[in-house]
Amino acid sequence: MIDDKKNDIKAEPKEQAMNVTRRAALVGMAGAAGTVLARTASGQDVQVSSGNRPRVPDDPSKVVGKLASEFGERSSFEMLERVTGFSRSSSETPLQNLHGTITPAALHFERHHAGVPLIDPDRHKLVIHGMVSRPLTLTVAELKRFPSASRICFLECSGNLFHNAPEDTTAQLIAGMTSQSEWTGVMLSTIMREVGVDPRSNWMLAEGADAAVLTRSIPKEFWDEAMIVYAQNGEAVRPENGYPIRFLNPGCEGNSSVKWLRRIEFGDQPYMTREETSKYTEPVKGGVSRQFSLTMDARSIITYPSYPNTVEKGWIEVQGIAWSGRGKIAAAEVSTDNGRSWHAAALQGPVLPKAHVRFRHMFQWDGKETVIMSRAIDATGYVQPTRAEFMAARGPGSGPYHRNPITGWRLKGGGDVVYRVEEWG
């Protein structure tokens, strides 16, 4: 049953793929050919009718259904996809189509620097050494013997903003490099005690087993909450998210949660790797660049209504997500009059620290053009800035990282919803 406008997108899955030329062409071919057979990823043949919709019985209560299976598939009517970047080194989560706060693992954003490695979990090892009294090698199975812990938190790429986006841009493309999972693994502190970390150690290096052999230095202040995780939403971590094990640095820029983790070294100074010098740093005022800026500042985005929704005059439930790497979200506020006035939105529990929180706000639209927007306020009192406030604080040339401006959606007179365009220079 489709009972509201939010589901319009889901009822027309091919609309989501209009930016993919090949897909659009295939949809066109299917239409021309009438009913065709299509094969799903699991090898199941389904009949696809004209218009690319799977064929189903007119009355499902009159036909015995399919039997139990070893691995579940989403409905063949559901076609949510990540959008991959030009170089295929990243993909983005369809924020505008998700509900609640957990990102399905298959839709978790990706960012990798030399592709997704193929790793046999039985051969993978984690070596922990440096300023420790007992250098240790752990297999994945041995890591799983330690006391386990689970935590729900977001992971966000620090470059999570499509800067000069045009009107026809989805929330997925604006901010789809944030996703949320329940991660399960071992607290770093457990492993630290096991290897006997020298109390003078104040930096650690995390290194991946991918072709980039990606490394990040993590300062001591983040160790208490850090984890080494092997599970994501109850199953093994997905390959593109670090299978078989990854570092997890809650609230911090995604690249510091080093994937395919194979080595941890404890030391007494930062290693100054390429990712923390020439890459994930940002010029700030004073002619200098900010380094080890790991914490993700508070941010929010309205996911409904957003492009390409259309809305009608009358009551509209605005929905979105808010999050902060500094801790809990204290409030999400919504403006429906282009930022002139703000209203506290309802926060849908549980409100967890360093986690996406869903917010909702009902408003009665009079049908006249307006801009709707949201802002996050976190437990430290930090308020998500406007683009102008951000530019004033950092300067126009601060680069692509850690940009968290308020995002607006323009409700046009006819009901079309488009991205509120802003120039970043």
Added chain:
Amino acid sequence: MRARVSRTTEVLCISPAFFLLLACTPPEFSIAEEEGERPIIYGFGSPATVEEIAAWDIDVRPDGKGLPPGSGTAAKGSEIYALKCAACHGANGEGGLNDRLVVSSPDEQFPDSSDANSWQHRTVGNYWPYATTLFDYIRRSMPFTLPGSLQSDEVYSLTAHLLHLNHIISESDEMNATTLPKVVMPAHGKFVLDDRQEHQEVH
């Protein structure tokens, strides 16, 4: 079918008193990882051997710790660069499929955030603060299609070539475990640690 969303969630109203209250609350997150009895160590896994560590411990710090024996010069590096790097980074490091590596002139300054275009002009010569990072990164990740395939002498030579193209060392300067950490990069001292947490507003 999509369930209707409950509307019972409390609406938070923000007042200064609210933040005062938050300031007094205990730390937001802790996992009671081990309740009850626990040993000093569990004894899982096996001691990491010297060989195991040596095979993977390839990081190089700014003070030179981690640099292997070997050496190279820009003259040698130039030949390797043409063969293994130029396809992505341009014949003279001007960039192509991938990053620009070389400043357009010796005067190219460190990016200034007041200049909207400065971000596009980051290179080894004006933005990399440590020469050792070049060695570390080339050795672990390059060339993109054959990562980890270069010998130490080749990595020293390529490092020297890029430093030379960026007007930092001369063509005949030998780079090795002693000389490389002593190279002072133009961007040295231009980086500050994160201080955003000291600010409640955007910073």
